[in-house]
Amino acid sequence: MYLLRCPFCGSESGEADPWSRCSQCGSILMYDAEDYEYKLMVDQNIHSIWRYSSALPLRYASNIVTLSEGFTPIVKAEHLGRILKISNLYIKDEGRNPTGSFRDRCASILTTDALHSEFKHIAAASNGNMGASLAAYARRADLYAHIVIPRYVDEGKLAQMIAYGADIIEYGTYVDESIDYISSLAYDRGWYQATPELNALSFEALKTIAFEIWERLGVPDNVIVPVGGGSLLVSLWKGFRELEAMGLASGMPRLICVQTEALHPIVDKFRGVCEHSIGVSKALALLVARPVLSDLAVKALKDTDGDALTVSDSDIMKAMILLARCEGIFTEFSSASTVAAVRKLLDEGLIDRSDVTVCIATSSGLKTISLVEVPGRGKRRRAIILYGGKPMKIRILEILSAKPRYGYDVWKNLGGVVSLQAVYQHLEELEAEGLISSYTSDGRRYYQVSDKGRRLLEALKTLEK
Incomplete structure (x- = not known):
């Protein structure tokens, strides 16, 4: 039998949720077997993490959410x-x-636990891989996934989250702030907490x-x-x-x-x-x-x-x-x-x-x-076709002229054909040139066109005529 125990003060928390904290010192809890006199029974017929089910605190005989994760070379x-x-x-x-990362192991076990605990919504803060994994496995389990991401996320991982249909919320610059936000959000809304750093089943x-x-x-x-x-x-x-x-x-x-x-x-x-x-x-x-x-x-x-x-x-x-x-x-x-x-x-x-x-x-x-530079003209030609020859900064100005937006929202409106990092680089340069300004609201940094930027757009429209 496994118990949730504090790795620092040794306090036990019995049947608490896997995202519970130690009542004595506030530490993250971990599952700990009462004794290790049993032998690990490896099921050689299973080529996934579930070959080690005898050493996992879950005892579900059916409805395992799996995409054959683990058993990697x-x-x-x-x-x-x-x-x-x-x-x-x-x-x-x-x-x-x-889905291309180690976090699939976490997603399999956490969605399985959420499913058997009769949750409909599962949530996590992630700077990339966990968001992609959880979005995929939530679809597999017919759960609604909510992913809080920071400003800086690799666009390939973000594209996966979007493809799997996750609800994506941008909050904070780094994932620390995203974790703080999802901690309260999941509690308030009664969602299953699947952030790896907060859920003992991820270990x-x-x-x-x-x-x-x-x-x-x-x-x-x-x-x-x-x-x-x-x-x-x-x-x-x-x-x-x-x-x-x-x-x-x-x-x-x-x-x-x-x-x-x-x-x-x-x-x-x-x-x-x-x-x-x-x-x-x-x-x-x-x-x-x-x-x-x-x-x-x-x-x-x-x-x-x-x-x-x-x-x-x-x-x-x-x-x-x-x-x-x-x-x-x-x-x-x-x-x-x-x-x-x-x-x-x-x-x-x-x-x-x-x-x-x-x-x-x-x-x-x-x-x-x-991050890998690919030489050749194909990428440049594609950008010209998509944007009618307009420079990227002008396209961003046009998007922001409708209403203030945060970086991820700008990237989505561009169709995801350039990297999220490139969008933020353009935004920083536009702000340095005085063409846009920014402000922070609810943990997000919003960008808006300045008077100087609007005058530039008007001048360009006049020239196009």
């Missing part, structure tokens, strides 16, 4: 290993999941990655994890701890946290640094300013004698291309941070070249395709 990176001079390098390729879903690594490799020396909010890192720690407690594994791998140089609050906390600044990075999935799970993530690192480091966008881009060209694995930009970290860890002597080292590649590179 672990590829030995022989060519890349020769270049980096490391003999036992492996890539856990989570991009092979149904259960992601711990299956640890089980899959153990099935294939046993216990590796190092597992390198891209870290934004910290839920994957915490879940891997939980999974390997359970394997050790059940007597199935001897020891734990060193967990190594990787964050971007632009924003690294968990690295800072691990190193005892109190202050951090926010820079600019293309690794949007890693941009979490105030991680809910920072204390738990640091606990996981220290418990495994792990480490934490940062890498630059330049190194991440090189690693993404290198992984694709050496091993045929096209991973998301943020995910490639783990491969970028390998070289740095080797150079600094923090891992051994003979270590069995696993890099978690959390998502497919197709989700961040705009």
Whole structure:
């Protein structure tokens, strides 16, 4: 039997909802088995996360919401290993999941629980992958999905949410603010809370990655994890701890946290640094300013004698291309941070070249395709056909002339043919030129045409006549 227990003070919360907090210290709760004398029963006939149902706190015999998530390949990176001079390098390729990311594991378990708990609406805050996963699985379960996204979201992930028909709400600049908003919104409206950092079942879903690594490799020396909010890192720690407690594994791998140089609050906390600044990075999935799970993530690192480091966008881009060209694995930009970290860890002597080292590649590179420059005239020709030759900034001015809009709304009105990041870049430049102004309302930044912008549009109309 599993109980919800506080990982810090040890208080039990009995039959509470999986998104409940500790009544004593306010911490996130985690499911904990009363004892581990049973053996993990792996169903070899099931090739998804549900092969480990004996180790999950859900006991549903029917109506499992699944798209065959999990059981993703672990590829030995022989060519890349020769270049980096490391003999036992492996890539856990989570991009092979149904919607292209590790969050499909969470979506399967959370929608299943919501369905059996008779919820009709399911909600989450997400800066990309969880939103896409939840939107897909909610459709599968005939649930209504509500996704709160921050300003900065990879457009490939946003396109998935739109395609699956999710209700999308933009709130805040970073996902921290989105999480705060969905916490109150879901409570007020009686929606199932599926934000991974807030729901204890998400740790259960992601711990299956640890089980899959153990099935294939046993216990590796190092597992390198891209870290934004910290839920994957915490879940891997939980999974390997359970394997050790059940007597199935001897020891734990060193967990190594990787964050971007632009924003690294968990690295800072691990190193005892109190202050951090926010820079600019293309690794949007890693941009979490105030991680809910920072204390738990640091606990996981220290418990495994792990480490934490940062890498630059330049190194991440090189690693993404290198992984694709050496091993045929096209991973998301943020995910490639783990491969970028390998070289740095080797150079600094923090891992051994003979270590069995696993890099978690959390998502497919197709989700961040705009970060890869594609030469040729086709893309430019397409833009001219769609916009009748009008410059993008003029088109944006025309859209804003009707009424004030926030960035995501502008992007939707453009038809999604340019990246969301490009839209925000144009908006910033238009504001710098005095052609538009902006204001904040209800957590969103709205843009409106200035008098100068309207005079420009009028002049252009006169010229067109």
